Each structure stands twice: as C-alpha cells, then as structure tokens.
Amino acid sequence: VQLTDLTVHDGIVQRRFTLDAAEPVPGVVWTPVEPAGDLPLVLIAHGGGAHKLHPGVAARATCYVTECGFAAAAIDAPGHGDRPSAVWRDRWAAVLADPATEGQPMSVRIAPYHARLAAQAVPEWQAALDMLLAVDGIGGPVGFWGLSQGAAIGIPLVVSEPRIVAAVFGLIGGPDVLETATRITVPVEFDLQWDDELVPREDGLALFDAFGSADKSLHANPGSHVDMPRFEVESSVRFFGRHLRG
Amino acid sequence: VQLTDLTVHDGIVQRRFTLDAAEPVPGVVWTPVEPAGDLPLVLIAHGGGAHKLHPGVAARATCYVTECGFAAAAIDAPGHGDRPSAVWRDRWAAVLADPATEGQPMSVRIAPYHARLAAQAVPEWQAALDMLLAVDGIGGPVGFWGLSQGAAIGIPLVVSEPRIVAAVFGLIGGPDVLETATRITVPVEFDLQWDDELVPREDGLALFDAFGSADKSLHANPGSHVDMPRFEVESSVRFFGRHLRG
Numbered sequence: 001v002q003l004t005d006l007t008v009h010d011g012i013v014q015r016r017f018t019l020d021a022a023e024p025v026p027g028v029v030w031t032p033v034e035p036a037g038d039l040p041l042v043l044i045a046h047g048g049g050a051h052k053l054h055p056g057v058a059a060r061a062t063c064y065v066t067e068c069g070f071a072a073a074a075i076d077a078p079g080h081g082d083r084p085s086a087v088w089r090d091r092w093a094a095v096l097a098d099p100a101t102e103g104q105p106m107s108v109r110i111a112p113y114h115a116r117l118a119a120q121a122v123p124e125w126q127a128a129l130d131m132l133l134a135v136d137g138i139g140g141p142v143g144f145w146g147l148s149q150g151a152a153i154g155i156p157l158v159v160s161e162p163r164i165v166a167a168v169f170g171l172i173g174g175p176d177v178l179e180t181a182t183r184i185t186v187p188v189e190f191d192l193q194w195d196d197e198l199v200p201r202e203d204g205l206a207l208f209d210a211f212g213s214a215d216k217s218l219h220a221n222p223g224s225h226v227d228m229p230r231f232e233v234e235s236s237v238r239f240f241g242r243h244l245r246g
Numbered sequence: 247v248q249l250t251d252l253t254v255h256d257g258i259v260q261r262r263f264t265l266d267a268a269e270p271v272p273g274v275v276w277t278p279v280e281p282a283g284d285l286p287l288v289l290i291a292h293g294g295g296a297h298k299l300h301p302g303v304a305a306r307a308t309c310y311v312t313e314c315g316f317a318a319a320a321i322d323a324p325g326h327g328d329r330p331s332a333v334w335r336d337r338w339a340a341v342l343a344d345p346a347t348e349g350q351p352m353s354v355r356i357a358p359y360h361a362r363l364a365a366q367a368v369p370e371w372q373a374a375l376d377m378l379l380a381v382d383g384i385g386g387p388v389g390f391w392g393l394s395q396g397a398a399i400g401i402p403l404v405v406s407e408p409r410i411v412a413a414v415f416g417l418i419g420g421p422d423v424l425e426t427a428t429r430i431t432v433p434v435e436f437d438l439q440w441d442d443e444l445v446p447r448e449d450g451l452a453l454f455d456a457f458g459s460a461d462k463s464l465h466a467n468p469g470s471h472v473d474m475p476r477f478e479v480e481s482s483v484r485f486f487g488r489h490l491r492g
Contacts, residue, residue, distance in 0.1 A: 194455070194464075205451070208466070209440070217475070218440075218466035220454070229463070231488065235481070242477065 001131045008033060012065050019075070019131060025124045026082045027075035028052050029132060030061040038139025039071040040244035041132060043125065043164070045146030045153050046074060047171075051081030060145065060233055067237045070244060071138045075128050077153065078120045091116065106198040111176045114152035121153040126161060133163070143240045147171040147191060148198075148225070159183045166243035168236045171196065171225060173203025178210045187215040189239045191232055198225045247377045254279060258311050265321070265377060271370045272328045273321035274298050275378060276307040284385025285317040286490035287378060289371065289410070291392030291399050292320060293417075297327030306391065306479055313483045316490060317384045321374050323399065324366045337362065352444040357422045360398035367399040372407060379409070389486045393417040393437060394444075394471070405429045412489035414482045417442065417471055419449025424456045433461040435485045437478055444471045 003015040011033050019025040031039065042064045046057050052074040061072035079088025091113055095101075101109040132138055144167040146154035151169040155177045158164050167184070170191030188211050192204040208218045217239075221229050249261040257279050265271040277285065288310045292303050298320040307318035325334025337359055341347075347355040378384055390413040392400035397415040401423045404410050413430070416437030434457050438450040454464045463485075467475050 214468065215475075216468060217477075218464065220464035220466070222460065222462060229461075231463075231484070234484065238477070238480065238484075 003029065003135065010062070010066070012062060017131065019124065019127050021124065021127065023078075023083065025075050025128065026052065027073060027128055028061075029071060029073040029135065029138075030065050031071045031137060032065050032069055035071075035137045036069055039069070039137055040141050040143070040240070041071045041073065041138050042068075042143045042145060042240055042244070043129070044072055044074040045121075045125070045144070045150030046077065046080065047147060048149035049080070052076045053081070060236075063233055063237050064240065068241050068244070070240065071132070071135075073128065073132050075124060077149065078117055078124075088117075105174075105200050105203070107172065107174045107200065107203060111174050114149065115176055117149065118153045118156050122157045122160060125153070125157050129161065129163060141165045141244050143167065143244050145236060145240075147228075152177060155180050155184065158186060166240060168239060170219075171199060171204075171228075173199045173207045178203075178207050181207055181210045182212050185212045185214075187239075187243050188213045188217070189236060190216060190218050191228060192218060192220040193225055193228060194220050194222045195227075196225045249275070249381065256308070256312070258308060263377065265370065265373050267370065267373065269324075269329065271321050271374065272298065273319060273374055274307075275317060275319040275381065275384075276311050277317045277383060278311050278315055281317075281383045282315055285315070285383055286387050286389070286486070287317045287319060287384050288314075288389045288391060288486055288490070289375070290318055290320040291367075291371070291390070291396030292323065292326065293393060294395035295326070298322045299327070306482075309479055309483050310486065314487050314490070316486065317378070317381075319374065319378050321370060323395065324363055324370075334363075351420075351446050351449070353418060353420045353446070353449060357420050360395060361422055363395065364399045364402050368403045368406060371399070371403050375407065375409060387411045387490050389413065389490050391482060391486075393474075398423060401426050401430065404432060412486060414485060416465075417445060417450075417474075419445045419453045424449075424453050427453055427456045428458050431458045431460075433485075433489050434459045434463070435482060436462060436464050437474060438464060438466040439471055439474060440466050440468045442471045 003017050005016040007014045013031050017027050057074050064070045064072040076083045079085045095113045142164050144154050144164050148171040151172040158167050166187045168189045190208045249263050251262040253260045259277045263273050303320050310316045310318040322329045325331045341359045388410045390400050390410050394417040397418040404413050412433045414435045436454045
C-alpha cells in the first residue's frame, strides 16, 4: 500500500491510499503537519450515499486532527464513492421494491442490505486498520465513528476488532444490530434523533439499552434523521479525547 | 444586601450574602479574580439534603468560573444548609409515611413535597437574581443548573423567569413537572440516569419529550440516581458556553 496524493491544508496532511483486495478499496488518512509521537486514530465510516471525502466526513476528520491532535481515516463503503456502484444500486432498489416489508420502518426494511454491506466492509476496515497502524507516526489506540449505515458496519466491526477501544454510533436500531450490540463492551456514545423518520424512537432506545458497555452515553436531540446538531461533533471530540488519550 | 466573608482560592473569589425575607436566605456567589467585563451567571440549585456549599456545588461553580469565565451562585433551598429545617424534616417524614403513595416510585411520592418547596424557593431565586445582577461585574445572560430537587425548583423557576435563557435539568419526572415543562422554550440539556431507582425511566423520557424547547438535548448514562458520570459537568460547561457567551 502506498500513500499518495499528499495535500496540506490548515495544518492537516491528507493522503490517499488504496487497499489491495478482490475489489480495491480507496481511502484517505489525515494527520497533523507536526504529529506529537505515535498518534491515536479515529476511523470514520460515512453514511449511506456519502463517501470517504464527503464534506461531513472531512470536517469531522479536521476536528479530530486539529482539536485532539489525532489521526483520522475513512474508506469508501462498498458501492460508494470511487467504487463500482451498479450491484449495490440494484440491491438498494430491491429493498425499496420489496413488497414483504412495505409499510415497515426504513430501519427494518434496510437491515438485510446493511447486513450484506457490513459482511463485506468489516474485513475491509480490518485491512485498513492493519495498514494504517503501520504508517509512520500512527500508533493507536483506535476509535470508531459511524452513524446510520456507518453504525451498521461499525457495530459488527467493533465486536470483531479488539484494537478498537471506543466507538460513537447512532441513527440505527432493530433486531439485527441489537443482538450484535450486546457483545460490545468498549465505551460507546450513542446519538439518537428524537424524531427520526427512518428509525423508530423505541428501536433506538432499545439499542442503547442493549450495548454491553458499562460506559455508554445516549445523546438524543429533536429533529429528523439528518438534523443532528453540530455540537455532537464537539461531543465526540471530547469522547475520543477521554478514551484515546494515554 | 451585603457581600461578606470574601475568600480567594485558585483564582476564584467566593462571597457570601443573605437575602432579606420573612425567612432570610443565605447564598454564595463565585466570580473570577480578574473578571472580563460584565459576566454571564449560572445559578446552581443543589439537590435534596445538600446545600449551597456542598462539595458538588462548589466544584461545579469552580468549573463555570475557571473554564467559562462566568459568575456562579447558589442559595440554600428551604429547610437546607443554614436554614431552619424542622418543618421541612416533618414534611419529608410525612412523605415517607404516607400510606396513600406507598409502593409508588419516589418521584411520584415526593411530588407534593417538591411542589411546596418550589412554591417557596422560586421567589427566593428571583430575589437572588435581582440582587446578583446588581453586583458589580455581573451582567448576565443567566443560566440555571439543577437536578432532582434542583430541577423541581428550576422547572417552575425558568417558566416564570424570562432572564434565564438556558437550563440544565435532570433526574426528575412525573405529571407535575411534565405539565410545567411544556411551557419551557429556552435551550435545555436534560440528564437522565438509565437505571434511576427513584425516577422511572419512562417518566424521565416523557419529561424530555415534553419540554417545549426547539433546542433540547437528552444525555442518558447507566447507573443509579447518584451515579451521574463526571463528564456531564464538562458537558454543561460547553452547554452554558454555547448559550451564555455573547
């Protein structure tokens, strides 16, 4: 793996990489221009329809680098960003066209699609982690951030990846992730939108309840699936600061 | 009103005062040694059984002064601290001995006691606010922090006191405060303990739902009524920072 396409902006170094795999996985890693020792790392999993350089992802990475002094990294999920999308578009269309789940909450309808996506994305994230922890100046510990589709990938990832010691999840619920969440024991911050039109409130609350972590914190705010207030980015900065700083 | 008994500790000036009233109300105000202009002010209402100089109150005031550069103030609730306690002790004993509410959640049993306490404490806080905003160097805007008994006083106080522009409440629920909370429209941070043995979880969630505020944020953590994690103090520092800073 080679780090390429280096850019520097506002004191942050951004480098691209591509993981070798049956289907290559493009990613980005951000580090401070002047890193202090071996850096903790935050993995950022974008939401459905977004990608590794989505403005929200890049802005979040900037916060973790400039406010925490950490490294941050993102990869394209299967079917997203610079990756082939046709197969996943068809699968997504099949979700919407499935008469068996019509009228059910979107979080229920999308669960099989999410599970399939996660089955491919979890080993990709683990390969990315192998690579990132070999980058000069990045040493861990490692945190994970992902909401909605990012949480659908992140919850099974954190269960199977002992190098991740703290995670922010949210905007998700339902039986599939709920069962998996019981096996998570690292500190969790869980973001819930009180009026989420895609995830029933009770399912989000039940998922928070299900996490096996002794240290877990629910943050709920009014508004729809996409209306999470900006101050929750700041809250995650402090959460990762508490758990990733030595 | 005179400010007396000035002490300086760790860059913080602490002064006592006593409000003239049918029953005098003792209080404390904390300010930075070197205040920057007219300061915002955070009112801190202690919980049941505590008082204006309880270690938790003083530590919280220290955070608001040193981290925000704000002023902070606390008064003894009726029957607490340096105030006559016999009458309130009897009323509290009557709550515990009331066979009509035996077996109900403590938040339900205590509601009439809380309502009586709030009826006396709300005008006392308003008199304290008149006095504090006349202190040289304190200019507002004003925030309020109070959990449990502090919230039982604070919710009706904030409804009737337009000078308070942001509030942190928590550890409370039930029909009395729920109806009052619908009339609150200022930003609210609401702290809930997920395993609160005194307040049923559903009552806390219903109260969060009831606040009329467009900007409200629920923070829920595992543990009992008294186990709120220390990082929620930090969270309130940032909440007041967002809403009280000009």
